[in-house]
Amino acid sequence: MAHRRVIFHIDVNSAFLSWTAVQLMQNGLPDIRLVPSVVSGDPNDRRSIVTAASIPAKKMGIKTAEPVSMALRKCPGLIVVRGDWEWYRQCSEGFLEICRRYSPVLQQFSIDECFIDMTLRNWGEDPVEVAARLKDEIKNTLGFTVNVGIGSNKLLAKMASEFEKPDKVHTLWQEEVEEKMWPLDVRELLWVGKKTEEKLKMYGIRTIGDLAGRSIGSLTRLVGKKFAAQLHENANGRDDSSVETEVPEAKSISAERTFSNDIGTEKEIDRALFNVACVVAHRLRRADFHASCVSVFIKYRDFSVVQRQRQISQPTDITAVILNEARAMLRDIWDGESPIRQVGLGVSRLTHENAVQMSLFEDPKLDYYREWDRKYDEEKAQHEDARLLAYERKKQ
């Protein structure tokens, strides 16, 4: 008989904020975790939002993803720091490396979260003690804290890591579901977002326990068959998905730009579209992909989004080809006048096949486009090298 699984979910507490705090402290600055502080994008952009908030900031009602301007209103003395992605990547690597020592069966869930399957390693040992060692090792070596959630499946482990923070270990075994999970607000359940919460509450489903008690049939009318079945399983603490060690290949690549003031002229929109096309195509080439579907979308002032996508005859990684498709579709969806808040471009249906097209009708300009892209990639690489060099110097 298979004994029960033991899964850990490890979650860095206020990741970007903690990581920034560690970075600042290395430069002799005080610990921003102890005061109201947030990490944001460009703090000077009035549209930038809170990426991570310290616990004192959260106590003042500041929430992740709210505009920085709003957070400043709640807390005029708030410290606002710009995030440093290169540093975060390094912190993430260090964090995963330590976790992997506890179990090689590791699935990265995001930059600051992972699952590890401890079923084999933990045999005969108290999982809580092992988790405490793991959490302390991360704290002592890397200088930031994590929560470890322990459960008999990924869902329970993940839910457990959300309990009291920071620097804590919690269990949520199947037999604890009724006591620890059912009283929680239904919104706390993984995959229950704002819209689903509204629907469920309209039907009197307020807690995870309420959800667990409903039939799949009654839930299906609310959220569709597949999602209903999943919600019902999860609310009852069941989840048979396994810890996937393989990193899945990307299915799409996209980029978008939000203008600091809603803009409207065709020229401005086209410039933004050109910029995102360069970014997307560059990332496509760097990952050695070709794409056969291009999509473009715009977001209006009222946040409504309109999108068009189109298949192209030959998979491509050429900026100009992608841009031309996007331009044509943009003309389809934009009236040419309405102010636009955001414009985005994506590619999907990605393949690694590099089918050299032998068509007689191949556009003779393609060679020119390819050369243009090659130079773009080269300049980008040089720029990145220079940045990395400057970064390493600064660190010493």
Place this chain on the structure above:
DNA sequence: TCTGGGGTCCTAGGACCC
């Protein structure tokens, strides 16, 4: 106060074919 950026998956409806 005025809402980023980057992803995944699901569903519904239309076109088209047999």
Place this chain on the structure above:
DNA sequence: TCTGGGGTCCTAGGACCC
């Protein structure tokens, strides 16, 4: 002249995650 049912592919939109 009017008509069923099923399958596949595609697009648009919407939900969720961090």
